Amino acid sequence: xxxxxxxxxxxxxxxxxxxxxFGIPGGAIMxxxxxxxxxxxVRHVLARHEQGAxxxxxxxxxxxxxVGVAIATSGPGATNxxxxxxxxxxxxxxxxxxxxxxxxxxIGTDAFQECDITGITLPIxxxxxxxxxxxxxxxxxxxxxxVARTGRCGPVLVDVPRDLQEAVFDFTYPETVDLPGWKxxxxxxxPQIREAARVIATARKPVLYVGGGTLNGDACDELLKLAxxxxxxxxxxxxxxxxxxxxxxxxxxxxxxxxxxxxxLGMNTCDVLVAIGARFDDRVTGKLSAxxxxxxxxxxxVDPAEISKLRDADIPVVGPLKxxxxxxxxxIVRRRADGAPGPTQWLEQLAAWRxxxxxxxxxxxxxxxxxxxxxxLQRLTAGTDVIVTTGVGQHQMWAMQYVLSERPRSFITSGGxxxxxxGMPAAVGAKAARPEATxxxxxxxxxxxMTAQELTTAVLEDLPIVVVLVNNxxxxxxxxxxxxxYDGRRSHVHLTTDVxxxxxxxxxxxxxGLVVQSEAELEPALAExxxxxxxxxxxxxVDPAEQCFPMIPAGAAALDxxxxxxxxxxxxx
Amino acid sequence: MKHTLSVVVEDKPGALGRITTMFxxxxxxxxxxxxxxxxxxxxxxxxxxxxxxHHSLEQIEKQIHKLVNVLRVxxxxxxxxxxxxxxxxxxxxxxxxxxxxxxxTDALGGRLLDVGPEAVVLEVSGTTEELDAFHELCRxxxxxxxxxxxxxxxxxxxxxxxxxxxxxxxx
Numbered sequence: 001x002x003x004x005x006x007x008x009x010x011x012x013x014x015x016x017x018x019x020x021x022f023g024i025p026g027g028a029i030m031x032x033x034x035x036x037x038x039x040x041x042v043r044h045v046l047a048r049h050e051q052g053a054x055x056x057x058x059x060x061x062x063x064x065x066x067v068g069v070a071i072a073t074s075g076p077g078a079t080n081x082x083x084x085x086x087x088x089x090x091x092x093x094x095x096x097x098x099x100x101x102x103x104x105x106x107i108g109t110d111a112f113q114e115c116d117i118t119g120i121t122l123p124i125x126x127x128x129x130x131x132x133x134x135x136x137x138x139x140x141x142x143x144x145x146x147v148a149r150t151g152r153c154g155p156v157l158v159d160v161p162r163d164l165q166e167a168v169f170d171f172t173y174p175e176t177v178d179l180p181g182w183k184x185x186x187x188x189x190x191p192q193i194r195e196a197a198r199v200i201a202t203a204r205k206p207v208l209y210v211g212g213g214t215l216n217g218d219a220c221d222e223l224l225k226l227a228x229x230x231x232x233x234x235x236x237x238x239x240x241x242x243x244x245x246x247x248x249x250x251x252x253x254x255x256x257x258x259x260x261x262x263x264x265l266g267m268n269t270c271d272v273l274v275a276i277g278a279r280f281d282d283r284v285t286g287k288l289s290a291x292x293x294x295x296x297x298x299x300x301x302v303d304p305a306e307i308s309k310l311r312d313a314d315i316p317v318v319g320p321l322k323x324x325x326x327x328x329x330x331x332i333v334r335r336r337a338d339g340a341p342g343p344t345q346w347l348e349q350l351a352a353w354r355x356x357x358x359x360x361x362x363x364x365x366x367x368x369x370x371x372x373x374x375x376x377l378q379r380l381t382a383g384t385d386v387i388v389t390t391g392v393g394q395h396q397m398w399a400m401q402y403v404l405s406e407r408p409r410s411f412i413t414s415g416g417x418x419x420x421x422x423g424m425p426a427a428v429g430a431k432a433a434r435p436e437a438t439x440x441x442x443x444x445x446x447x448x449x450m451t452a453q454e455l456t457t458a459v460l461e462d463l464p465i466v467v468v469l470v471n472n473x474x475x476x477x478x479x480x481x482x483x484x485x486y487d488g489r490r491s492h493v494h495l496t497t498d499v500x501x502x503x504x505x506x507x508x509x510x511x512x513g514l515v516v517q518s519e520a521e522l523e524p525a526l527a528e529x530x531x532x533x534x535x536x537x538x539x540x541x542v543d544p545a546e547q548c549f550p551m552i553p554a555g556a557a558a559l560d561x562x563x564x565x566x567x568x569x570x571x572x573x
Numbered sequence: 574m575k576h577t578l579s580v581v582v583e584d585k586p587g588a589l590g591r592i593t594t595m596f597x598x599x600x601x602x603x604x605x606x607x608x609x610x611x612x613x614x615x616x617x618x619x620x621x622x623x624x625x626x627h628h629s630l631e632q633i634e635k636q637i638h639k640l641v642n643v644l645r646v647x648x649x650x651x652x653x654x655x656x657x658x659x660x661x662x663x664x665x666x667x668x669x670x671x672x673x674x675x676x677x678t679d680a681l682g683g684r685l686l687d688v689g690p691e692a693v694v695l696e697v698s699g700t701t702e703e704l705d706a707f708h709e710l711c712r713x714x715x716x717x718x719x720x721x722x723x724x725x726x727x728x729x730x731x732x733x734x735x736x737x738x739x740x741x742x743x744x
Contacts, residue, residue: 122590123598127641130586147641181583181644305635308628 005134006035006165012141015173020432022053026073028100031165048453052425054084058093059429062412067094067148074100075113088155089124090416094148095155103163128157134167146177151184152303153216188319196298196315197331201340203272212239213277217321220408230332231342235263239415242405252350256284257552258397261357264558275299280310290557300324360564367543370470374402386438387430391423391447393477394548395470399442421450431463445471455509458535466529467537472544473497480547506537516540577649580619588642605723620725649726656726660704665692665715
């Protein structure tokens with residue numbers, strides 16, 4: 001069928017089953033937007049900043065399990081996508097970014113709004129294409145979606161010069177991809193599974209260390225079966241949060257820098273550590289040489305390059321986690337039936353540690369405590385279809401600690417890159433993916449101001465979200481580090497709690513603004529916001545002195561954690 | 574320890590850049606690099622010389638293997654592969670002293686490429702050690718220009734293990 005390159009992009013998206021894309025038009029992508037105006041089944045959500053569009057596409061991908069799509073023009077439009085691309089790279093979020101490029105004859109001449117976006121993004125994409133012939137466009141988009149979602153998920157970029165979007169050609173969407181060099185693992189080695197099962201079934205103190213790869217690999221049902229079949233305790237990382245129901249008796253918290261003490265005790269004193277789609281991030285391990293000493297490491301991952309990257313794996317299992325965990329469960333069931341006992345004493349020990357070292361925070365003393373905000377949110381949303389997104393910082397860690405995720409894809413956050421401003425646009429994207437869910441963005445006041453303009457998108461695109469603003473008037477996590485590690489010298493961290501007025505800002509953007517200044521006001525305000533069906537900002541003015549504990553100082557061994565009740569002394573990080 | 578990696582890639586725009594970017598980003602140094610076509614149309618071979626530990630080499634290899642344009646990664650193991658490098662040098666040498674230099678070049682299997690009133694251009698191919706020796710030999714005369722290609726190689730025909738060692742296959 002004869003059509004322009006711009007129309008071909010939309011027909012390709014339709015052929016991929018794409019329902020929603022997020023973007024902003026501009027000069028070099030105008031022919032494709034013109035094709036949208038002529039008609040498509042794809043919904044376009046108009047963001048107010050390309051970074052917002054990118055994070056929306058990420059939020060969409062993480063909430064739905066499908067590939068997120070962001071579209072932008074050349075030059076500044078494309079560079080504004082760099083942060084979402086880097087974020088998707090670090091957290092393995094499947095993302096296709098389509099950018100306009102200046103006309104082919106102008107490439108390399110420093111033309112208006114020209115930039116080498118394929119060059120700029122080279123280290124942070126799985127692959128990228130600068131399309132050079134309109135006839136290659138369908139196969140390129142087919143390949144882009146295939147690469148983004150196969151193997152370890154991640155971002156790809158397709159850069160399309162404007163003249164190619166205007167060029168007319170005969171469109172057919174290919175059935176297959178032609179990528180001879182792209183061969184992600186598709187099978188699991190049975191001998192490795194048997195060896196892993198032997199070690200796990202006979203372990204006295206096993207721990208399943210579950211990362212975001214479990215969600216990306218759609219292996220959460222298999223994980224639940226494995227844990228239950230083997231009576232194996234599960235500890236989920238920030239990115240793995242939601243992969244296992246956190247209300248389940250076999251869930252034992254979150255590891256790492258602001259993880260719970262019982263989880264870190266479990267991870268670091270286990271005899272068999274089963275890493276499942278996790279990558280031994282420094283925020284999880286603390287000082288690597290002191291991490292889980294003596295533990296036999298079983299590492300399951302679809303990406304062979306993660307095996308033994310940081311911690312040598314004793315038993316590597318490479319392949320799709322869904323298949324790997326299913327096969328592992330069969331073996332574990334057989335071994336348990338043959339009489340290999342479950343780790344009963346170990347589970348009792350973990351439960352005892354949970355009782356002994358619970359999360360704690362101080363009395364209110366006239367202040368609303370941030371932890372109380374998260375606890376109340378948890379209580380009001382427990383058992384409901386809720387998706388929580390976050391920014392990055394103290395509020396994110398409190399959300400990890402106090403919000404219990406019961407279902408996969410119900411907790412969406414920026415882990416690896418730590419992108420402040422991620423939460424709100426990600427919430428808008430998640431709402432587009434799951435309109436029937438209540439979507440709550442737990443945000444800090446610093447984060448919120450980085451992408452606040454996307455409140456407009458939430459309101460005008462009818463994608464209502466509730467922003468629970470943990471407003472302490474500071475860049476809280478930086479402040480905490482300055483207080484703990486820089487002798488309390490506060491350097492450029494004070495934001496103030498009331499400039500801007502977040503409630504008025506919400507109203508200015510067409511939403512609802514609520515202010516919470518006391519514990520008494522908290523629950524009614526949150527309940528009102530959750531029930532409203534509108535975009536609401538709940539500005540919770542919380543104790544600015546509150547710090548986030550437990551904490552493993554950067555570079556310290558995981559068991560040298562600082563707890564809430566102890567005196568916090570300055571310590572070199 | 575030094576290692577030679579042979580990376581077979583689709584001849585696509587940016588293929589070399591993706592590999593060198595990966596090295597830079599993950600903090601690995603490239604000692605030498607040579608790129609050229611292979612027996613297959615549309616397929617190029619990139620030969621990289623890297624100085625790193627065995628653990629780093631495995632990381633490098635696995636990271637390269639994930640690149641979409643990369644068809645195959647193999648290490649050319651010393652003793653199981655033939656490796657060669659080409660050196661071209663312009664050496665300033667007066668006519669009276671050219672005889673001894675040309676005899677030495679000849680002895681190493683090198684060739685005279687060009688002759689001028691004040692200098693000659695010589696080429697020698699061989700192992701890195703042979704070229705290092707030739708470099709030293711030329712130095713007293715005065716080297717005006719000297720360039721080397723970086724090494725290329727392929728598995729020995731005579732080796733028992735004909736197939737070069739594959740590092741990628743875990744699991």
